[in-house]
Amino acid sequence: MASSNICSDCAVRDAALCGSLDDVELRALNSIGERRIYPRGSTIIWAGDESVICANLLSGMLKLATSTPDGREQIVGLLYPADFVGRPYAEEADHTVEALTDVELCIFPRRQFERVLDDHIRMERLLLQRTLTALQEARARMLMLARKSASEKVADFLLEMAAKVGASGCRPTPGGPLTFDLPLTRGQMADVLGLTIETVSRQLTRLKGAGIITLPGMRAVTISDRAALQAIAAAA
Amino acid sequence: MASSNICSDCAVRDAALCGSLDDVELRALNSIGERRIYPRGSTIIWAGDESVICANLLSGMLKLATSTPDGREQIVGLLYPADFVGRPYAEEADHTVEALTDVELCIFPRRQFERVLDDHIRMERLLLQRTLTALQEARARMLMLARKSASEKVADFLLEMAAKVGASGCRPTPGGPLTFDLPLTRGQMADVLGLTIETVSRQLTRLKGAGIITLPGMRAVTISDRAALQAIAAAA
DNA sequence: CGATTCGTTGACTGTACTCAAAATCGGTGG
DNA sequence: CCACCGATTTTGAGTACAGTCAACGAATCG
Numbered sequence: 001m002a003s004s005n006i007c008s009d010c011a012v013r014d015a016a017l018c019g020s021l022d023d024v025e026l027r028a029l030n031s032i033g034e035r036r037i038y039p040r041g042s043t044i045i046w047a048g049d050e051s052v053i054c055a056n057l058l059s060g061m062l063k064l065a066t067s068t069p070d071g072r073e074q075i076v077g078l079l080y081p082a083d084f085v086g087r088p089y090a091e092e093a094d095h096t097v098e099a100l101t102d103v104e105l106c107i108f109p110r111r112q113f114e115r116v117l118d119d120h121i122r123m124e125r126l127l128l129q130r131t132l133t134a135l136q137e138a139r140a141r142m143l144m145l146a147r148k149s150a151s152e153k154v155a156d157f158l159l160e161m162a163a164k165v166g167a168s169g170c171r172p173t174p175g176g177p178l179t180f181d182l183p184l185t186r187g188q189m190a191d192v193l194g195l196t197i198e199t200v201s202r203q204l205t206r207l208k209g210a211g212i213i214t215l216p217g218m219r220a221v222t223i224s225d226r227a228a229l230q231a232i233a234a235a236a
Numbered sequence: 237m238a239s240s241n242i243c244s245d246c247a248v249r250d251a252a253l254c255g256s257l258d259d260v261e262l263r264a265l266n267s268i269g270e271r272r273i274y275p276r277g278s279t280i281i282w283a284g285d286e287s288v289i290c291a292n293l294l295s296g297m298l299k300l301a302t303s304t305p306d307g308r309e310q311i312v313g314l315l316y317p318a319d320f321v322g323r324p325y326a327e328e329a330d331h332t333v334e335a336l337t338d339v340e341l342c343i344f345p346r347r348q349f350e351r352v353l354d355d356h357i358r359m360e361r362l363l364l365q366r367t368l369t370a371l372q373e374a375r376a377r378m379l380m381l382a383r384k385s386a387s388e389k390v391a392d393f394l395l396e397m398a399a400k401v402g403a404s405g406c407r408p409t410p411g412g413p414l415t416f417d418l419p420l421t422r423g424q425m426a427d428v429l430g431l432t433i434e435t436v437s438r439q440l441t442r443l444k445g446a447g448i449i450t451l452p453g454m455r456a457v458t459i460s461d462r463a464a465l466q467a468i469a470a471a472a
Numbered sequence: 473c474g475a476t477t478c479g480t481t482g483a484c485t486g487t488a489c490t491c492a493a494a495a496t497c498g499g500t501g502g
Numbered sequence: 503c504c505a506c507c508g509a510t511t512t513t514g515a516g517t518a519c520a521g522t523c524a525a526c527g528a529a530t531c532g
Contacts, residue, residue, distance in 0.1 A: 069470055072383040076375035089365050094372045128364040129325050135367055136330045138374040139312035146381040146430025147308040194382025199520055201480055234305055435488055437512055
């Protein structure tokens with residue numbers, strides 16, 4: 001049976017929460033888990049719905065968003081492969097989870113996942129540490145959203161993306177220009193940064209004009225002067 | 237010895253993390269803990285310093301803040317009695333922790349606290365749940381900081397304060413006007429809301445002018461029209 | 473090839489920030 | 503009790519940054 005050892009070929013086996021489990025434990029988790037693929041743009045969890053699933057993100061990117069009653073949206077987190085999805089120990093889902101790219105998830109029914117958590121201290125401990133880190137990140141983002149200017153936000157975001165996605169990007173010479181594809185549309189970038197589409201676009205063209213970046217394609221970015229970008233992100 | 241049963245007269249015994257412990261466990265925690273009092277305005281933890289302590293907040297209020305290199309500050313969390321303070325499993329303190337009022341803390345050396353955590357699953361589980369809740373709160377605050385107007389922010393804040401501190405405030409008739417003291421200065425409110433002092437002040441006078449609140453003293457607030465305040469917080 | 477989504481650019485507006493001054497509160501000491 | 507001082511708050515005038523509205527260009531897809 002394929003499902004009896006889906007973990008063996010898991011791309012994020014070591015990086016994800018399950019990395020803490022031994023083979024016996026893994027089989028237990030295996031029996032309640034299920035791989036599923038969602039196309040880009042699909043909503044995996046709706047905010048306010050009953051919290052029925054948890055998952056590990058195997059590949060692709062997810063966004064985590066909340067919105068005001070009148071429709072203003074804010075992306076409160078971006079999830080990368082091996083990140084944990086969902087909210088154990090709560091009856092309701094806090095945020096809407098949507099696929100930014102095609103994604104592959106390893107899904108567990110929430111209740112059963114909680115039981116595994118209860119039975120496997122190492123896994124729970126890992127989740128605690130991840131959650132503490134996520135909290136720290138969220139708070140850092142609060143500073144950015146509340147106190148940074150549009151140019152700082154955009155520069156900051158480009159650097160973060162360079163760090164996260166840029167690993168796979170192409171860098172001709174070390175320290176030299178780095179090119180990668182943004183996994184987000186301008187509108188999504190705006191939702192992350194607490195700006196509007198127009199402002200994001202303008203800031204990007206400003207950076208292009210200053211010779212700090214180039215925009216070879218709609219989604220592609222090349223960072224040609226990383227130091228300048230860092231200077232902007234830190235201060236002005 | 238007083239220290240051998242400091243927990244017995246603890247005001248937050250049931251609400252705090254330690255509420256999960258039985259008497260034997262409590263004695264263990266007792267032996268590494270120590271009560272300490274800090275005057276208002278004192279800094280308990282500096283961001284970036286080595287993370288050496290964790291604590292439970294017994295009484296008073298703490299602020300949790302980060303700032304940009306050039307000095308812009310943002311309060312990323314407010315802590316109330318029974319809340320947990322500090323960052324286990326990290327070498328460095330994430331945020332600066334400062335006393336907004338005189339506070340009483342029950343302090344533990346971080347390393348030793350982590351050991352207690354490791355040995356007492358119930359406590360670790362509680363901490364996980366608290367952290368998940370804090371993460372949810374932080375993300376909700378991200379939405380507010382990034383997407384809400386000044387008037388929404390102030391209205392929101394007043395309602396939150398009414399809920400948190402207002403319990404002890406005086407409410408002549410149920411559903412009627414509620415009066416309480418703000419534990420924060422205008423400047424601190426501005427730091428919470430991502431605004432300036434002047435904007436906070438102006439919004440308060442606007443609310444006063446609209447007959448929704450009155451400001452009997454420098455720190456006191458009376459909410460006379462809660463429904464109107466909620467309407468502002470939700471929408472405009 | 474047209475339709476649609478996404479991105480850029482422009483002109484204008486408005487909200488919140490900055491700078492500055494006056495008013496109020498709280499405490500101290502004559 | 504009152505005068506005085508510093509800190510906090512309020513108010514005012516002017517500015518700037520980012521938002522809004524609108525049009526246009528570019529890319530993608532059927």
